[in-house]
Amino acid sequence: MGYLRRHKRGQAEAQFNWIFVLIVGGVIMLFFTAIVLKQRSTSEQKLSATVISDLEAIFTGASISKGTVHALDVPRVDLDFDCSRFYLGQVNKPIGKQVLFAPSKVQGTNILTWTLEWNTPYKVNNFLYITSEEVRYIFIYDNPDSDILTLINESIPEEMNAEFYEFDNDMEAITSAITDQNNYKVRLIFIGEFGERPRNIELRFEDAKYFPDQLSDMPGDDLTALFIKPHSSIDSINNLYFYDSDGTTFKKINDTYSLDHISSNSIGEAPPSLFGAIFTDDAHEYNCIMKKAFERLDWVSEIYLDKAEKLKSHYDVDYPKLICEKNVANAYIASPGESGPVGIEAIKDGADTCSQNFPEIDCVSQIAGAAEALETLNSRLLLFSCALIY
Amino acid sequence: MKKKSQIQMGENIAIIFIFILLVVGALVFYSRVQRADFEVKHEEDQDKEFVQISQKMSFLPEIRCSQENVPIENCIDLTKLDKFTDMVATSQGYLYYENDLKTSTITLEQIFPDTGDKWLLYNNTGDKSSSVPAYIPISIFNPKEGSLGEYYLGVLIVGVWRD
Numbered sequence: 001m002g003y004l005r006r007h008k009r010g011q012a013e014a015q016f017n018w019i020f021v022l023i024v025g026g027v028i029m030l031f032f033t034a035i036v037l038k039q040r041s042t043s044e045q046k047l048s049a050t051v052i053s054d055l056e057a058i059f060t061g062a063s064i065s066k067g068t069v070h071a072l073d074v075p076r077v078d079l080d081f082d083c084s085r086f087y088l089g090q091v092n093k094p095i096g097k098q099v100l101f102a103p104s105k106v107q108g109t110n111i112l113t114w115t116l117e118w119n120t121p122y123k124v125n126n127f128l129y130i131t132s133e134e135v136r137y138i139f140i141y142d143n144p145d146s147d148i149l150t151l152i153n154e155s156i157p158e159e160m161n162a163e164f165y166e167f168d169n170d171m172e173a174i175t176s177a178i179t180d181q182n183n184y185k186v187r188l189i190f191i192g193e194f195g196e197r198p199r200n201i202e203l204r205f206e207d208a209k210y211f212p213d214q215l216s217d218m219p220g221d222d223l224t225a226l227f228i229k230p231h232s233s234i235d236s237i238n239n240l241y242f243y244d245s246d247g248t249t250f251k252k253i254n255d256t257y258s259l260d261h262i263s264s265n266s267i268g269e270a271p272p273s274l275f276g277a278i279f280t281d282d283a284h285e286y287n288c289i290m291k292k293a294f295e296r297l298d299w300v301s302e303i304y305l306d307k308a309e310k311l312k313s314h315y316d317v318d319y320p321k322l323i324c325e326k327n328v329a330n331a332y333i334a335s336p337g338e339s340g341p342v343g344i345e346a347i348k349d350g351a352d353t354c355s356q357n358f359p360e361i362d363c364v365s366q367i368a369g370a371a372e373a374l375e376t377l378n379s380r381l382l383l384f385s386c387a388l389i390y
Numbered sequence: 391m392k393k394k395s396q397i398q399m400g401e402n403i404a405i406i407f408i409f410i411l412l413v414v415g416a417l418v419f420y421s422r423v424q425r426a427d428f429e430v431k432h433e434e435d436q437d438k439e440f441v442q443i444s445q446k447m448s449f450l451p452e453i454r455c456s457q458e459n460v461p462i463e464n465c466i467d468l469t470k471l472d473k474f475t476d477m478v479a480t481s482q483g484y485l486y487y488e489n490d491l492k493t494s495t496i497t498l499e500q501i502f503p504d505t506g507d508k509w510l511l512y513n514n515t516g517d518k519s520s521s522v523p524a525y526i527p528i529s530i531f532n533p534k535e536g537s538l539g540e541y542y543l544g545v546l547i548v549g550v551w552r553d
Contacts, residue, residue, distance in 0.1 A: 013395040014395075017395070017398060017402070020399070020402065021402070024402075028409075031413075050431070053435055053438065056438075056442075057438045057441070060442045060446065064446070064449040094489055096489030096490055097486065097487075097490060098490075119459060121459065122451075122459060123451045123454075123456060123459060123461060124451060126449075263459070265458070265459070295486075299452065299477065300451055300452055302473065302477065303452050303453075303470045303473045303474055303477070304470075306469075306470075306472070306473035307467070307469045307470055307473070310469050311469065311533065311534065314534040318534065319534075319536070319537065321537075378458075378459075382458065385537060385538065386537075387534070387537075387538060387539055388456075388457065388458065388533075390456055390459055
């Protein structure tokens with residue numbers, strides 16, 4: 001009887017021992033699993049933070065050297081861009097006041113950066129463009145002699161994955177020839193009028209013949225189109241229409257403008273804000289980025305307005321020279337009989353409005369007109385050996 | 391039997407105790423290594439930030455000289471400086487440039503001819519305690535001197551505040 005009781009107790013103690021080992025073992029395993037998972041997520045975030053910080057430094061370096069193209073070989077990244085930030089996984093960095101045009105998603109191992117200077121007519125900012133070699137740009141045009149096409153064709157970086165198709169009265173022949181090359185984003189850019197029907201030019205591109213059927217499986221915001229309405233000659237302002245795909249046709253999302261001052265000294269130079277619309281696949285993002293550009297124009301114009309006032313006072317009091325004083329004054333003071341601001345004042349006023357209300361055509365036209373007038377005045381200052389405004 | 395089990399249980403607890411001690415020791419060691427790594431990384435980031443701020447400041451169109459809209463390298467236009475400093479001194483201006491110039495103090499000093507002129511272009515110390523200034527030689531252009539202006543020699547002092 002006594003032996004049996006001892007034997008039973010021994011069994012219970014052995015069982016308790018095993019349960020104890022099991023519980024402690026489980027707790028230890030859980031502890032290490034939690035550490036491994038936490039460490040994995042921390043390492044991923046640390047790596048993302050390092051890559052994003054390196055990219056930020058690269059973008060800053062690229063943004064200050066105008067006209068340069070950099071092809072960056074990087075480990076496969078998946079970057080997201082919007083007007084104010086760029087993201088890598090859960091880590092993001094503010095873009096701040098930098099004017100940066102990019103597709104909503106930049107993927108791949110080859111990232112391209114390109115920088116152009118935006119002048120209206122004085123230098124306002126460098127525009128930075130970012131894209132991937134895996135994004136495909138398809139330009140379709142109806143007039144090979146079009147000025148805007150020539151500008152785009154001559155200035156577009158060689159490293160960009162771009163194709164050009166000439167329209168020969170058969171749009172279906174072009175769109176059916178566009179095959180799926182496994183790009184994660186495809187952007188069609190139409191330059192021209194492509195016939196006369198329907199009369200509403202922006203609705204023309206909603207016709208099924210403008211849609212590349214072989215790419216119909218791509219999500220709506222990965223297959224996008226831009227229509228650049230041509231002018232008879234190079235103009236500072238271009239009408240732009242943004243389209244998304246619905247799987248069978250393009251649907252117009254928004255219309256907006258580009259503003260690139262065409263200087264007599266810079267004919268043939270790439271139009272920065274027009275390229276902004278080519279790189280950005282979302283009209284709202286494009287408008288938001290352009291608002292930042294106009295905000296900068298507002299700040300820079302305030303400084304030039306003050307500089308012009310100082311120069312006028314200099315030629316009036318310290319170093320009397322009537323011809324210089326008159327021309328500097330014309331750069332910012334409304335001439336007798338003229339209503340509303342002219343010159344720098346008009347640019348500042350337009351920039352202030354556009355920084356809030358873009359795409360409003362009135363402020364865009366006001367800036368374009370005033371920039372042209374100011375350029376003439378600045379050239380006249382040079383002619384009379386006066387200090388230049390810019 | 392009872393004693394044997396008690397001894398076995400005591401052994402188990404002692405092993406767990408030693409194991410926990412080893413794990414805690416390893417975690418403390420690992421966190422110290424991580425902290426040292428983090429500090430090195432933080433310093434690297436601050437160095438990068440310094441380079442970025444210096445680059446942005448030297449190429450700022452608001453103060454940079456230009457001739458027929460062609461920017462002049464390493465040159466600051468004196469007639470643009472006063473307005474720029476006034477603008478940055480406003481809360482709106484401070485907020486506008488804060489993202490680009492971060493926690494830094496940027497001053498411009500004219501060194502030849504030595505007039506003692508000094509301009510505070512931007513100042514945001516944040517809650518940081520020290521800064522290592524870097525001196526960038528720069529020319530200062532005064533378009534109001536004579537008919538076509540005059541150049542002076544200056545130095546741009548960029549100090550990025552660190553923890």
